[in-house]
Amino acid sequence: MQTNFEIKKSNTLRFFRTLRQQSPLSRKELERLTGLSWGSISAISSELLQKNLILAEKESATTGRPPERLAVNPSVALSLGIDINSVGLSLNVVNIVGASLHAVFVPLPSAQKEDLLATLKTEVHRILELFPALIGINLSMQGKLNRKTGESIRTNFFTDWKNVPLVQFFEEEFHIPTVLYHDPEALLTYHMHADRRLREARNCIVIRVDDGIGMAQLFNGQLYETGEDTSCELGHTIAVPNGIQCACGKHGCLEAYSSLRGMKAAYARKSGRDPEEFPIALAAQDEIANAVMDEACRYLGIAVANLFTLFDVDSILIDGLVPAQLPRYYERTQDYARAYLNADCNLLQSSYKRDAAAIGACLLTTEKRLEEIIFDDSMYPV
Ligand SMILES: [Zn+2]
Numbered sequence: 001m002q003t004n005f006e007i008k009k010s011n012t013l014r015f016f017r018t019l020r021q022q023s024p025l026s027r028k029e030l031e032r033l034t035g036l037s038w039g040s041i042s043a044i045s046s047e048l049l050q051k052n053l054i055l056a057e058k059e060s061a062t063t064g065r066p067p068e069r070l071a072v073n074p075s076v077a078l079s080l081g082i083d084i085n086s087v088g089l090s091l092n093v094v095n096i097v098g099a100s101l102h103a104v105f106v107p108l109p110s111a112q113k114e115d116l117l118a119t120l121k122t123e124v125h126r127i128l129e130l131f132p133a134l135i136g137i138n139l140s141m142q143g144k145l146n147r148k149t150g151e152s153i154r155t156n157f158f159t160d161w162k163n164v165p166l167v168q169f170f171e172e173e174f175h176i177p178t179v180l181y182h183d184p185e186a187l188l189t190y191h192m193h194a195d196r197r198l199r200e201a202r203n204c205i206v207i208r209v210d211d212g213i214g215m216a217q218l219f220n221g222q223l224y225e226t227g228e229d230t231s232c233e234l235g236h237t238i239a240v241p242n243g244i245q246c247a248c249g250k251h252g253c254l255e256a257y258s259s260l261r262g263m264k265a266a267y268a269r270k271s272g273r274d275p276e277e278f279p280i281a282l283a284a285q286d287e288i289a290n291a292v293m294d295e296a297c298r299y300l301g302i303a304v305a306n307l308f309t310l311f312d313v314d315s316i317l318i319d320g321l322v323p324a325q326l327p328r329y330y331e332r333t334q335d336y337a338r339a340y341l342n343a344d345c346n347l348l349q350s351s352y353k354r355d356a357a358a359i360g361a362c363l364l365t366t367e368k369r370l371e372e373i374i375f376d377d378s379m380y381p382v
Pocket of ligand 1: 235236246247248249250253255
């Protein structure tokens with residue numbers, strides 16, 4: 001049986017979660033949405049107002065006395081999200097409702113591990129001068145990682161990068177609790193928060209396509225976790241038996257064909273031109289560039305069709321730099337997915353946001369630490 005204290009705790013969490021999802025709300029609206037009694041609503045709101053976790057705002061009144069509306073305080077429990085991606089580094093200071101208060105994007109200094117870590121260190125110190133009271137650092141990282149040890153085991157985009165103890169590196173330098181996430185799970189969390197089409201989703205998949213290809217899955221309303229070592233690597237499933245060699249060492253991986261890096265390399269191989277000219281050639285409807293992208297979309301379309309067949313998900317969301325910037329990529333992939341499925345499918349294109357994964361990483365941690373944020377007063381030294 002629950003003790004009074006446990007009941008109060010769970011009621012307070014319900015109250016706070018509701019307000020976090022939709023602020024501002026009057027006490028009456030909170031009573032209706034949470035199903036809590038008027039007495040509980042009054043007691044909990046007084047306590048949270050006193051702790052400064054929520055704020056009271058008067059409605060701009062017309063006549064009579066307007067009901068006081070409550071909102072989560074947007075300035076408490078700020079955390080830092082960092083997406084470490086081959087496209088660049090996105091750093092965001094994020095509040096408890098997932099709004100980014102400060103955003104920095106830094107192009108990669110080089111692909112060398114030491115340069116990358118040094119840049120991260122400098123940028124985080126700069127942000128801490130502006131926001132000294134961050135409660136956490138949340139990392140979103142490509143490739144294979146170990147959740148338990150906080151190590152980035154490998155990525156094919158940086159040199160010298162093997163078993164890098166990222167969490168340890170940040171905690172020793174900044175003395176702030178740090179968590180490491182696989183980037184697609186942070187991305188999926190962001191979209192579930194920001195994209196109305198996914199709000200009620202129970203089973204869906206997000207695929208991130210940029211220099212690499214990553215995937216995360218929501219399964220029965222929960223993020224599907226593959227264990228200590230993340231291994232949900234769609235990009236390294238085989239698209240072409242004995243195909244071209246992938247950066248991971250295998251031959252014929254999806255990523256070697258359908259990612260930006262794969263397409264650039266294919267364009268250079270087939271045209272003899274500079275790989276960096278690929279996006280320009282594609283925009284100019286160059287025949288070779290078009291054929292390269294068509295092949296990329298065909299293999300991704302097959303992967304998408306297979307995922308729909310395998311998991312019976314409600315929707316698959318395609319995100320990343322490639323569908324956002326390459327014309328026709330998303331549409332061609334959808335055409336192929338429908339053709340191979342022999343049916344329509346709910347393939348969605350996300351509205352691209354470069355710092356979505358950094359914000360999503362913060363949302364993941366905030367949800368996990370909500371109890372601590374509400375009840376542990378030592379988090380906010382006066
Ligand atoms: Zn591979």
